[in-house]
Amino acid sequence: MFADLPLLSLVIWVPIIGGALVLLASKNEQAQTARLLALTVSIVTFLLTIPLYTGFDLTTHQMQFPEKTSWIPLFNINYHLGVDGISMPLILLTSFTTILVVLAGWEVIKVKVAQYLAAFLIMEGLMIGVFAALDSILFYVFWEAMLIPMFLIIGIWGGERRVYATIKFFLYTFLGSVFMLIALIYMYIQSGTFGVLDLHDFKLSMTEQTWIFLAFLVAFAVKVPMWPVHTWLPDAHVEAPTGGSVILAAIMLKLGAYGFVRFSMPITPDASQSLDWLMITLSLIAIVYIAFVALVQKDMKKLIAYSSISHMGFVTLGFFIVYMIIDNTGSAQGAAMGIEGALVQMISHGFISGALFLCVGVMYDRMHSRMIGDYGGVANTMPVFAAFMVFFAMANAGLPGTSAFVGEFFVIMSAFKANFWIAFLAATTLIFGAAYTLWMVKRVLFGEVANENVAALKDLNNREYFILGTLAVAVLVLGLWPAPLLDVMHVTVEHLVQQITQSKL
Amino acid sequence: MMQTSFQMPDLTPAIPEIFLLTMTCIILLIVPYLSDKNRVLTYLLSLGSLAATAALTVAVHTSETVYTFSGSFVSDTMGDVLKVFVYLVTAVVFIYSRKYLLDRNIFKGEFYVLGLFAVLGMMVMISAHSLLTMYLGLELLSLSLYALVAFQRDSKDATEAAMKYFVLGALASGMLLYGMSLLYGVTGTLDIGGVQTVAAGLEDSKKLVMGLGLVFVIVGMAFKLGAVPFHMWIPDVYHGAPTAVTLFIGTAPKIAAFAMVMRLLVEGLGDMHDQWQDILIIMAVLSMAIGNVIAIAQTNIKRMLAYSTISHVGFLLLGILAGTQAGYSSSMFYVIVYALMSMGGFGMIILMSRAGFEADKISDFKGLNERSPWFAFMMLIIMLSMAGVPPTVGFYAKLAVLQSVIGVGLTWLAIVAVVFSVIGMFYYLRVIKYMYFDKADDTTPIESPTDMKLVMSANGLGILFLGIAPGSLLAMCAAAFS
Numbered sequence: 001m002f003a004d005l006p007l008l009s010l011v012i013w014v015p016i017i018g019g020a021l022v023l024l025a026s027k028n029e030q031a032q033t034a035r036l037l038a039l040t041v042s043i044v045t046f047l048l049t050i051p052l053y054t055g056f057d058l059t060t061h062q063m064q065f066p067e068k069t070s071w072i073p074l075f076n077i078n079y080h081l082g083v084d085g086i087s088m089p090l091i092l093l094t095s096f097t098t099i100l101v102v103l104a105g106w107e108v109i110k111v112k113v114a115q116y117l118a119a120f121l122i123m124e125g126l127m128i129g130v131f132a133a134l135d136s137i138l139f140y141v142f143w144e145a146m147l148i149p150m151f152l153i154i155g156i157w158g159g160e161r162r163v164y165a166t167i168k169f170f171l172y173t174f175l176g177s178v179f180m181l182i183a184l185i186y187m188y189i190q191s192g193t194f195g196v197l198d199l200h201d202f203k204l205s206m207t208e209q210t211w212i213f214l215a216f217l218v219a220f221a222v223k224v225p226m227w228p229v230h231t232w233l234p235d236a237h238v239e240a241p242t243g244g245s246v247i248l249a250a251i252m253l254k255l256g257a258y259g260f261v262r263f264s265m266p267i268t269p270d271a272s273q274s275l276d277w278l279m280i281t282l283s284l285i286a287i288v289y290i291a292f293v294a295l296v297q298k299d300m301k302k303l304i305a306y307s308s309i310s311h312m313g314f315v316t317l318g319f320f321i322v323y324m325i326i327d328n329t330g331s332a333q334g335a336a337m338g339i340e341g342a343l344v345q346m347i348s349h350g351f352i353s354g355a356l357f358l359c360v361g362v363m364y365d366r367m368h369s370r371m372i373g374d375y376g377g378v379a380n381t382m383p384v385f386a387a388f389m390v391f392f393a394m395a396n397a398g399l400p401g402t403s404a405f406v407g408e409f410f411v412i413m414s415a416f417k418a419n420f421w422i423a424f425l426a427a428t429t430l431i432f433g434a435a436y437t438l439w440m441v442k443r444v445l446f447g448e449v450a451n452e453n454v455a456a457l458k459d460l461n462n463r464e465y466f467i468l469g470t471l472a473v474a475v476l477v478l479g480l481w482p483a484p485l486l487d488v489m490h491v492t493v494e495h496l497v498q499q500i501t502q503s504k505l
Numbered sequence: 506m507m508q509t510s511f512q513m514p515d516l517t518p519a520i521p522e523i524f525l526l527t528m529t530c531i532i533l534l535i536v537p538y539l540s541d542k543n544r545v546l547t548y549l550l551s552l553g554s555l556a557a558t559a560a561l562t563v564a565v566h567t568s569e570t571v572y573t574f575s576g577s578f579v580s581d582t583m584g585d586v587l588k589v590f591v592y593l594v595t596a597v598v599f600i601y602s603r604k605y606l607l608d609r610n611i612f613k614g615e616f617y618v619l620g621l622f623a624v625l626g627m628m629v630m631i632s633a634h635s636l637l638t639m640y641l642g643l644e645l646l647s648l649s650l651y652a653l654v655a656f657q658r659d660s661k662d663a664t665e666a667a668m669k670y671f672v673l674g675a676l677a678s679g680m681l682l683y684g685m686s687l688l689y690g691v692t693g694t695l696d697i698g699g700v701q702t703v704a705a706g707l708e709d710s711k712k713l714v715m716g717l718g719l720v721f722v723i724v725g726m727a728f729k730l731g732a733v734p735f736h737m738w739i740p741d742v743y744h745g746a747p748t749a750v751t752l753f754i755g756t757a758p759k760i761a762a763f764a765m766v767m768r769l770l771v772e773g774l775g776d777m778h779d780q781w782q783d784i785l786i787i788m789a790v791l792s793m794a795i796g797n798v799i800a801i802a803q804t805n806i807k808r809m810l811a812y813s814t815i816s817h818v819g820f821l822l823l824g825i826l827a828g829t830q831a832g833y834s835s836s837m838f839y840v841i842v843y844a845l846m847s848m849g850g851f852g853m854i855i856l857m858s859r860a861g862f863e864a865d866k867i868s869d870f871k872g873l874n875e876r877s878p879w880f881a882f883m884m885l886i887i888m889l890s891m892a893g894v895p896p897t898v899g900f901y902a903k904l905a906v907l908q909s910v911i912g913v914g915l916t917w918l919a920i921v922a923v924v925f926s927v928i929g930m931f932y933y934l935r936v937i938k939y940m941y942f943d944k945a946d947d948t949t950p951i952e953s954p955t956d957m958k959l960v961m962s963a964n965g966l967g968i969l970f971l972g973i974a975p976g977s978l979l980a981m982c983a984a985a986f987s
Contacts, residue, residue, distance in 0.1 A: 026878060072901075072976045074983050075908070115878070137904070141895035148889065151934075155942040156874075163942055167934055174894075174930055178923035185904070185911050185919070 007051060008065050008081040008132045011095065012125045015045045019121030022114050031113040035106060038117035042102045045124065046095040052088050058487055061085070061495030063134060063197070071138070077194050080134040085492030086261055086343060087131040089485060090254055093350045094131070096474075097250045098124040100467050101243040104358055107463075108365050109157060109241070116157060119149040120243060127251055131258065136184045136194045140177070143255070147173055150244065150252070158239040165232075165239035172232040176222035180263075183215035187267075200266045203504050206274075213271035216264040217279075223256025226316060227286045230309045237305035238370070242361030245301060249308050250354035254346045257315045261339070265319065265500040272320065272500060279320035284425050286313030291432035295439070300360045301370050303440055304353060307396060310429060311349050311404075317426060318342025318411040322497065324418035332497045334417040339493050340486060341410025347485065348395075348403030348478060355392040355471040359385070362464050363444075366457055372443050376450030381457040386445045388460075388468045393441045395475050397434035403478035515573045518580035521561045521588070522628050528554035529621040536614030544612055548603060551617040552596055555624070559592040576696050577635035583767065583837065583985035584631045587760050591627050594757045594844050595620060600960050601852045602749030604953050608860040609747070611657055619656075620753065623649035627761035633768055635695045636685040643681070643729070646761060647674050650754055654746040666745025673728070673738045681725025687718030688773075697773040705776045719777055722769055723784055729762045732822060733791035736815045743811035748858065748865065751807055752851035755814060756844045763840040766825060771833065778828045785826035790921055792819030797929035806867045809932060810850050813891060816929055817843050820906055823922060827909040830986040835905035838982040842890075842902040842971070849887040849964040856880060856953050856961060870936055872945025880951065881940045883965030890968045892933040893926055898971035898978075905979065 018041030025034040057064060063082030071079040083091065101120055109116045126149070129142035147170055154166035188194050191202045204212065222229045233253075237245050265272045272279075287310055294306035319342050322335040362385060363378065364370055379386035395402035398409075408430065415423035449455045460468070478485065516523065532550055539546055562585055570581040599620065606612040622645060629642030651674065655667035689695055691711050692703035707715060728735040743751045770781055796816025803809040821843070824836030857864030857873075864870070874881040890899035903926065907919045953961075971978060 023878075072979060074976065074979045075905075112874075115874075141900070144895045144900070148885075148894065151937075152941055155938065163938055166942075167931070167938070170934060171927065171930060175924075175927045178927055179920075181904070182907070182911070182916065182919050182923060185908050186916060188908065189912050 006067050007048060008083065008128075009067055011045055011048045011052075011091065012081075012129045012132065014048060014125070015041055015098070015121040015128075016125035018045075019118040019125070022118040022121060024114075026112075026114040031110075034114040034117055035102075038102050038121060039099070041121055042095070042099045042124070046099055049092050049095045052083060053092060053488070056085075056088060056488060059491060061492045064088075066134075071135070075137070075188070075194070076192060077137045078135045079138060080195060081132040082134045083132055085489040086496070087258065089343075089347055089488060090131050090251075090258060091128050093254075093347055094124060094127050094251050097246065097350065097354055100354070100358070100470065101246050103463055103467050104246065104361060105241070105243045108361075109243075112156065116153070116241075116243075119153050120247065123149040123153075123247065127255065130255055134196045136196055136199065136263075139196065140181060140184065144174070144177060146252075146255075150248070153244040154236060154240045157241040158244070160239070161235070162239040165235040168232045169236040172222050172229065176219040176229070179215040180219035183212045187212065196262065200499060202267070204268065206270055206505060209268040209271035209504065210275070213264055213268040213275060216259065216268070220256040220259035220264065221282070223259065224253060224312050224316060225256070225309060226282045226313070227290060227309070230286070230290070233309060234302045234305040237308075237357075238299060238301045242357060242364065245357040245361075246354040249304070249357055250350040253308060253312055254350060257312065257319070257342070257346055260316065260319055261496060266496065268504075269500045270503055270505055273323045276320045276323045279316060280324070280422060283313040283317035283320065284422065286310055287317065287429045288425055288432070291429055291436065295432065295436045297436075298372055299370050300363075300372055300440060300444070301357065303372075303436060304356045304360065307356075307433065307436065308349070308353050310433065311345065311353070311396075314345050314408060314411050314426065314429070315342045315349075317415065317422075318345065318407075321411075321415055321418050321422070322500065324422075325414055326501060328419075329417050332494070332501065334414050335497050335501075336490075336493050337410050338414035339496065340489055341407050341414060343407075343489055343493070344403070344410065344478075344482060344485060345407025348407050348475070351471055351474045351478070352392055352395045352402075352404055355388075355468060355475070356396060358464075358467060358471070359389045359392060362460065362468075367453055372440060374450070375444040375454060377445070377447045377454055378457060379445040380449050381454060382459045384465065385460050385468075388472060389445060390441055391472055392475070393437045395479070396437045398430050401476070401479050403475045403482070405479055406482045514575065515571075517565055518571045518573050519578060519632070520565050521558045522625060522632070524561055525554060525558045525621065525625050525628065528557070529618060529625065532614070532621065533618045536618060539614065541612075544614065547614040547617050548599065551599055551621060554621065555592045555596045555599075559589055562588050562592075572634060574638075576698060577638045578632050579634035580632060581985070584764065586981055586985055587631050587764050587837070587841075588628055590841050590844060591624060591631070591757045591760050594760070594848055595624050595753070597848055597852070597960055597964065598749070598753045598756060600956055601752060601848075601855050604957055605747070605749045605855045605858060608858070609657065611747070616653070616656060616749075619649045619653050623653070623753070624757070627757060630761045631764040633765075634697050634772075636689065636697065636700070637695050639697075639765060639768060640678075640682060640685065642761075643765065644678065646758060647678065650750075650758065653750045653753065654742060656750060657747045660747070662745040663747055666742045669745075670738055670742045677725050677728030677735065680721050680728070684718045684721025684723075684725060687714055687721065691715045691718065697768055700773045701775060704774060715777070716780060719774055719781060720784070722774075723781060726762065726766050726769065727788060729765065730759070730818050730821070731815055732788045732818045733795045733815060734788075736792065736795070736818075739815060740808045740811040743814070744805060744808045744865075748807065748851060748854050748863065752848065752855065755810070755847045755851055759814075759818075759847075760840055760844055763821065763836065767833065767837075770825070782826050782828060785822050786915075786918065789819045789822040789826060790918070792816060792822065793922060793925040794819075797925045797932075800929065800932045803932070804867055805865055806854060806870070806936070807851075807865050809867060810847070813929070813932070814847065816925065817891075819925075820903065820922060823910050823918065824906045827913045827915070829909060829913060831912060831983075832906075832909035834979075834982040834986045835902075835909045837985060838905050838979055839902040841978070841982070842898050845964065845968060845971075846887055846890050846899060849883065849961070849968065850891065852957075852961055852964060853880065853884050853887065856957065857951060859949070859952070867936060867939060869947070870939045871943040871947075873940040875945050876948065877951050880961065883961060884940060885937055886965045886969050888933040888936050890972065892930045894930075896969070896972040898968050898975055900972065901975040901979065
């Protein structure tokens with residue numbers, strides 16, 4: 001029944017058009033209409049993404065649900081969509097997270113409600129577009145267009161230093177991506193195509209590959225973000241409204257990592273191989289150094305932001321450790337494991353970081369403070385909430401049984417096959433991650449009730465309970481039974497490993 | 506063989522020009538007999554003339570290149586496409602400026618007559634195929650514009666701007682004319698095609714003079730386009746002129762100036778591409794650098810847009826200097842897109858202004874999202890398009906130009922261009938910041954005639970629509986050079 005529908009186009013355009021419709025209910029007294037409409041649109045979009053999973057063919061690495069029509073014939077640019085085992089789970093993550101974000105802003109956002117919800121819906125469509133695009137200009141259009149709603153979300157509904165944070169966010173990302181554009185045009189001039197899959201097969205010399213790799217690196221490293229171009233993230237997270245932080249952490253950061261596996265590694269495999277030391281070094285710095293930075297934060301949102309950077313270091317490590325593993329063991333088996341671990345980590349981090357930001361949001365809505373020092377003993381007044389927060393904190397620290405464990409364990413295991421010391425350094429994050437997360441939990445949740453504001457706190461309402469509960473289930477299910485996700489990825493990852501280890505010279 | 510008898514030239518390709526000239530003269534004759542109450546008639550008549558001229562241009566269009574008036578007038582696809590956009594832009598300028606002129610009590614027939622003469626000048630420039638015709642068109646355009654800038658005669662700023670514009674403009678025209686005379690001296694012909702033929706087989710001893718002529722011609726053109734280092738007049742004139750006139754100067758004449766560059770540099774001096782490429786590279790880099798950096802320091806939005814124009818001219822030159830068909834068509838696309846965006850940008854200033862109040866400071870856009878979410882959204886699209894962010898058409902303009910530059914191996918130039926556009930991003934974002942993130946100081950409702958609101962909306966949505974489906978306009982520009 002679903003096979004005939006252009007599913008990918010639908011999941012891109014339903015939220016965008018839905019967002020435009022929500023804008024029509026922009027009067028203050030229509031706020032409730034806007035909320036209900038936005039929720040409907042996000043649920044419909046989520047339902048539309050489910051057939052992508054159920055109808056997914058596990059046995060092929062080919063792009064599925066393809067759609068291709070000529071878009072700008074003069075430049076041979078096509079409207080080409082398709083998903084594989086890497087992008088499909090991320091699309092599901094996006095549509096799932098958007099529902100929670102719409103719910104999270106339900107009572108909290110009181111000004112310009114329609115615009116707020118519309119921005120999130122439009123952004124959802126654009127982000128799905130990034131994951132589904134198989135033409136590099138189409139990818140670039142979605143990639144850049146996505147910045148606009150985020151820019152407005154942080155700037156309009158953000159905190160005190162929102163203008164600084166949002167302009168920094170925009171300029172950083174924009175600066176990174178223009179170099180990618182130059183690289184894409186360069187390849188078009190050489191090959192005559194913007195098609196991502198065609199570029200995968202296009203031969204490039206080592207010098208060309210190196211420059212193109214670096215151009216992509218700037219674009220994707222800013223987005224991931226990798227050390228040392230990460231400084232926009234803590235600012236953006238701190239100032240963004242809760243929903244914005246959730247989308248940033250859960251999905252936007254994944255786009256950068258996705259770029260590495262969709263563009264950098266398959267298009268410039270030889271450069272990736274020769275520069276893997278650079279990527280591994282940057283990843284390790286992110287994992288270890290940023291974990292220390294997280295340890296000293298006084299602001300909860302900043303702490304989680306730094307924790308995100310540290311965890312994203314695992315993702316890039318998992319990708320680029322591949323070459324070393326193959327050098328050492330000569331088998332692609334362990335290599336695939338590293339990449340799969342990184343991909344699971346992406347999904348898992350989407351749930352956990354989103355959940356942690358929502359937890360902070362729950363407290364912020366009540367206390368209007370993000371500072372750890374303003375809290376203490378919250379568990380006494382909000383026991384249910386405290387249970388959730390402890391659970392997500394444990395997950396963030398990589399507790400076995402939660403989704404984070406799967407990804408981190410895979411990456412560390414495969415790192416051992418590459419080099420003991422890399423694995424050792426990566427594994428320290430399990431300690432540091434536990435340290436900064438649990439220490440925050442201790443200071444915020446436990447102990448005596450710190451002040452009368454905390455004493456007056458009310459526990460979760462049904463809406464918040466539902467949001468956090470759903471995420472907790474997702475984290476647990478993925479942690480205990482990751483097979484459905486791994487099955488989806490498996491064939492694609494094997495193909496990817498083969499692709500990125502095949503020299504183009 | 507000497508021509509012994511007078512032969513009537515083929516007038517068909519020039520019918521649009523002849524028609525517009527006739528209509529303008531008729532309007533000029535009607536103007537004195539109309540009372541202020543019936544002034545709207547002039548306005549409607551002008552719009553009607555433009556529409557009819559557009560229809561005629563389309564009607565006489567052929568896919569072949571036609572020369573007439575002994576080869577001093579040409580009609581080709583590039584020219585016809587550019588002309589149609591000149592009419593379109595001018596018509597929109599007339600629609601946008603009506604309210605502004607009424608509010609300031611300068612809703613006079615002369616505005617439209619001068620405007621139409623300027624359009625005629627642009628048409629002649631676009632179709633010029635001899636050095637003299639080119640100069641004729643340019644002067645007709647320039648003289649009309651000088652008068653328009655001084656149109657609000659009791660305004661000190663406007664008078665000052667007109668004076669500056671006139672003196673500098675006359676100087677530039679002089680330079681251009683001097684360059685043309687050198688070209689004529691070397692080649693012995695005024696015909697642009699003839700210049701090309703002679704230049705191709707020129708002996709070495711004459712190349713120096715030819716080069717000198719080239720430099721002077723480029724100076725003249727750079728002035729009209731507003732490329733650094735001949736950009737000084739732009740901020741002052743844009744700032745000082747009544748916004749309705751700034752709107753006009755900042756849009757349609759750029760299209761004509763582009764045509765002038767194409768006719769003179771590419772068609773006439775195409776063989777000297779090696780020489781003018783370097784000059785244009787320097788001007789392009791400087792224009793992008795100075796335009797984008799100085800725009801950041803502006804508080805007046807008309808000045809900011811003036812510097813933004815300079816940076817856009819830098820981008821425009823990139824396509825031309827590539828020297829390929831792809832490059833020319835990308836520049837043509839760029840100039841058309843630029844005219845549409847600039848039209849919207851200045852149009853918004855007029856929309857926000859009212860009697861006794863000029864919304865010409867960037868801070869006047871504070872809180873526009875609260876006062877009028879729809880027009881804030883339109884301005885958002887326009888600003889993002891100027892900055893080159895997809896999914897607006899400005900992105901494809903930049904994409905096409907960058908593609909042509911990288912296509913001729915000048916990747917470094919493309920990198921310079923994008924770095925400056927990132928720097929330029931900042932001041933466009935600042936306008937968005939004022940509109941969306943700040944509270945409004947001034948909560949007067951925004952009132953304007955329905956026609957203006959409709960056209961403004963069409964302008965903004967058009968930029969968005971062309972950003973989603975740019976294919977046909979790109980193909981149209983490519984067809985002009987195949």
